[in-house]
Amino acid sequence: MSVLLAGGGTAGHIEPALAVADALAADPSVVITALGTERGLETTLVPARGYELRLVPAVPLPRKPSRDLVTLPTRMRASIRATRAVMAERSVDVVVGFGGYVALPAYLAARRRVPIVVHEANARAGLANRIGSRFAAAVAAAVPGTGLPHAQVVGNPVRRSLSQLDRPALRGQARETFGLDPDAPTLLVFGGSQGARRINEAVAGAAAELTAAGIGVLHAYGRKNDPPSVAGADGGSGTGARYVAVPYLDRMDLAYAAADLVLARSGAITVAEIDAVGLPAVYVPLPHGNGEQRLNAQRQLDVGAAVAVADEDLTAAMVLEQVLPVLGDPDRLAERTAAARRMAAAPAADALVALIRSVVDRAAGTAS
Missing domain, CATH: 3.40.50.2000 (Glycogen Phosphorylase B;)
Known part of the structure; x- marks a missing residue:
């Protein structure tokens, strides 16, 4: 199983992704790749934990009319292309997103290609996860009431x-x-x-x-x-x-x-x-x-x-x-x-890994 983890920018997006990476890594057959941008904390946190980090262009979403809004489609397409290149190189089976700048291009790159699992760490979902959840194979949340449809409440993954x-x-x-x-x-x-x-x-x-x-x-x-x-x-x-x-x-x-x-x-x-x-x-x-x-x-x-x-x-x-x-x-x-x-709850990382595996198995069964 080849997993692409997309969560960058702040520790709030990166730490759950790394906790899930640690849980996945218990199985040495799992290939783990982290996706990030050069402007996020992932550039130091991910390599320090021993995982491969691949960088794609950052696409922050403008909150008000500006030049960035005009150039958004072009920048988003560039980030999607870069993400798909990583997916092809790593033969990715599933994209797992945790929000942040890098998550939305990852969701759009994976749509109709490989299954998507979304995890929302906050009590109210961010924009990237709200969009990604619309076409995700599974949605997980830390707490109830995030506003994401059909979300399974699993808690927030933390390091072992x-x-x-x-x-x-x-x-x-x-x-x-x-x-x-x-x-x-x-x-x-x-x-x-x-x-x-x-x-x-x-x-x-x-x-x-x-x-x-x-x-x-x-x-x-x-x-x-x-x-x-x-x-x-x-x-x-x-x-x-x-x-x-x-x-x-x-x-x-x-x-x-x-x-x-x-x-x-x-x-x-x-x-x-x-x-x-x-x-x-x-x-x-x-x-x-x-x-x-x-x-x-x-x-x-x-x-x-x-x-x-x-x-x-x-x-x-x-x-x-x-x-x-x-x-x-x-x-x-x-x-x-x-x-x-x-x-104190059961480790959320293990619950999320089980959800990821079920999504990949289901996708493999459908393909066969």
């Missing part, structure tokens, strides 16, 4: 290092790796791969009081941001708890293993990872778009595994209000953690 993570077994190693107190309840903070300024400022402002209360903080502030300026949060209060700031987390498995509570944005992949590892969370949904970030977290909010704070309400005082009562009370932390663990 997270879906199979044993947090208690790794906790000691994880906290030692980051220089955290091995015994302090620990807050993990991040705002996505680029960080989030409002989260950074609020957490930096609360850091001294958190560590004084015996709470450790592991804060990924983003490579494009300056390190937060924090005074009095070095464990000098005698608690041993430390505030540790890093620009980026290369080992999310260790970061999650070190944590007892997460404060983060609620992008689809972040929510899926936190769901998979069974951690309680404080979400600060990005206030842009059509409100999908809050919807991404709704299931966790409904069962008490998480709470949501509006971006405009996030201050240092709000961080303390949301974190101290949980990490400072073992019983309350245990209750929130139990709710989070009950939410």
Whole structure:
């Protein structure tokens, strides 16, 4: 089976594709090719995970009248031609799309040639997946209510290092790796791969009081941001708890293993990872778009595994209000953690692989 994975631009499109690639790769007879563009994060993320990446021209869809709209058909045709060349070279049996710039040309290139499987990571489907779902052989979604017809809800695929993570077994190693107190309840903070300024400022402002209360903080502030300026949060209060700031987390498995509570944005992949590892969370949904970030977290909010704070309400005082009562009370932390663990779903990547195989088998049966 030769599979072409189309999902690029942002980590929200790429990470589910890579999680599915890892699950497919368990069968050494499967040939995996990733499709991307030179402007997306896939140029670094895909090769780093050991998969072949083939680049085609990017075709962003203009949101308002412009010169780009006039040239759209020509650019789209060029990208479709390039995609079909890859499909022919790799003898592709199925195209699996995850949205983003590269997905729509892939769907159009595959139409009436090979079957298409669409996966939607967000609570509300993007334009590429809305179009691709119209002629897909199968449609999968992370959550109900995406607006895609006949979508099977399978969850969001996450990498196996997270879906199979044993947090208690790794906790000691994880906290030692980051220089955290091995015994302090620990807050993990991040705002996505680029960080989030409002989260950074609020957490930096609360850091001294958190560590004084015996709470450790592991804060990924983003490579494009300056390190937060924090005074009095070095464990000098005698608690041993430390505030540790890093620009980026290369080992999310260790970061999650070190944590007892997460404060983060609620992008689809972040929510899926936190769901998979069974951690309680404080979400600060990005206030842009059509409100999908809050919807991404709704299931966790409904069962008490998480709470949501509006971006405009996030201050240092709000961080303390949301974190101290949980990490400072073992019983309350245990209750929130139990709710989070009950939410942990079966690995979505395996469900999506089964769906892909069924589509390919069905297509092969029809052809014969």
